[in-house]
Amino acid sequence: MRGSHDLGGLKAGPVDTAPHDPTFWEKQIDAMNMLLAQKGLRRTDENRRYVEMLGEDAYNTLTYYERWTAALARQLIDKGVLTQDEIDAKVAEVRTKLGEDAA
Amino acid sequence: MAARLEPGDRVRVRADYPMGHIRTPVYVRGKEGVVTKVLGKFPNPEVLALGRDGKPEKVLYEVRFQQTELWPDYNGPESDALLMDIYEHWLSRV
Numbered sequence: 001m002r003g004s005h006d007l008g009g010l011k012a013g014p015v016d017t018a019p020h021d022p023t024f025w026e027k028q029i030d031a032m033n034m035l036l037a038q039k040g041l042r043r044t045d046e047n048r049r050y051v052e053m054l055g056e057d058a059y060n061t062l063t064y065y066e067r068w069t070a071a072l073a074r075q076l077i078d079k080g081v082l083t084q085d086e087i088d089a090k091v092a093e094v095r096t097k098l099g100e101d102a103a
Numbered sequence: 104m105a106a107r108l109e110p111g112d113r114v115r116v117r118a119d120y121p122m123g124h125i126r127t128p129v130y131v132r133g134k135e136g137v138v139t140k141v142l143g144k145f146p147n148p149e150v151l152a153l154g155r156d157g158k159p160e161k162v163l164y165e166v167r168f169q170q171t172e173l174w175p176d177y178n179g180p181e182s183d184a185l186l187m188d189i190y191e192h193w194l195s196r197v
Binding site for chain 1: 123128129130148151153154157
């Protein structure tokens with residue numbers, strides 16, 4: 001069994017090494033990770049385990065920080081910090097707000 | 104816990120495929136190498152990955168593998184080597 005973190009030796013295409021400036025939301029996710037680590041709610045190895053659990057399809061579809069976000073959401077649900085309902089409600093609220101801003 | 108292995112020891116990596124967050128790459132499992140350094144004791148990442156404290160700590164080693172041993176179709180010089188950090192519970196003396 002090969003996890004998404006353990007692909008050494010398999011055939012692969014060229015690696016994209018182009019530099020990439022982090023967007024504002026990516027910096028926010030990074031900051032959120034740091035805060036949760038300070039509170040003892042996040043460990044690097046644990047985060048890796050969650051990212052590896054995303055499954056091949058999600059792993060290959062999501063960008064780097066999107067994987068972090070998905071992993072973080074799942075960890076916070078598993079730890080009883082947030083519920084899926086709370087996350088869904090907040091996402092709906094933000095979508096509505098963005099829709100209003102665009103109008 | 105004292106280190107069971109020392110530099111120069113020939114070791115084999117466990118050919119085991121447990122679930123969970125494992126940092127020993129699949130491509131070295133079951134392969135033989137030589138211990139080059141004892142790096143010290145560190146929290147076990149397999150336990151940290153479960154959200155716990157990583158205790159008991161595990162001794163970490165630097166192990167040298169011949170590239171020709173890892174890759175059957177390797178075309179480089181015989182002297183090419185790979186140095187990898189591996190925890191003690193993945194290693195046994197040959």
